[in-house]
Amino acid sequence: MSDQLADVRAHHEVRSTTTDLEGLVWDIRSDEVVYGDAILTRQYLSHRGAVAVIAMDDDDRILLIQQYRHPVRAREWELPAGILDNVSEDPVSAARRELLEETGLTAANWQVLVDFFPTPGGSNEAIRVFLARDLLAGASDFRPTEEEVDIELRWVPLDDAVTAILNRRMQNGTLAIAVMAAFAAKTRGWPHATSADTPWDRHPSASSHQ
Secondary structure (H helix, E strand, C coil): HHHCCCCCCCEEEEEEEEEECCCCCCCCEEEEEEEECEEEEEEEEEEECCEEEEECCCCCCCEEEEEEEHHCCCCCEECCCEEEECCCCCHHHHHHHHHHHHHHEEEEEEEEEEEEECCCCCCCCCEEEEECCCCCCCCCCCCCCCCHHEEEEEEEEEHHHHHHCCCCCCHHHHHHHHHHHHHHHHHHCCCCEEEEEECEEEEHHHHCCC
């Protein structure tokens, strides 16, 4: 049955953990994991989690931002998004902050749209996407620097965003997952969007490694 499809949490003994690299934002770790009769060494990026926002107006347009991403040498269309300040930061508070800083908007209505692991084979990063509606202009003391100084904002019909993704003209992973989730949820009448304070049980802080 489709309603029985679900990932299953699994915990295997970690005999040792070392931090191979302490980065500015995330670390690289190596774990020795007991898996059956074998001892596996798994190196991965240790991340404190991130949030993203589908900000949607009354005409079903979503607000995209474009900024430079050096690793892929591109100015990508993305969602307002950011890393949690720490693993215990309230996710919706982080989402409110990122939306205001990057777009100058606030929202009266917040819901959880989708949670996902972008690269589970190499990172414990978890991303929560919020749906923000009833948008208003806000005030912020934030002053953009570095890649954020020339962020471009654009309101895009949700259907147009879906088309751009399917035509491979927009390739940001978080954007693709969030837009497709929003499109599917909208066609179903938003039955799966939940309260903004829905527990995030797959957040990295729930891992025994933290």
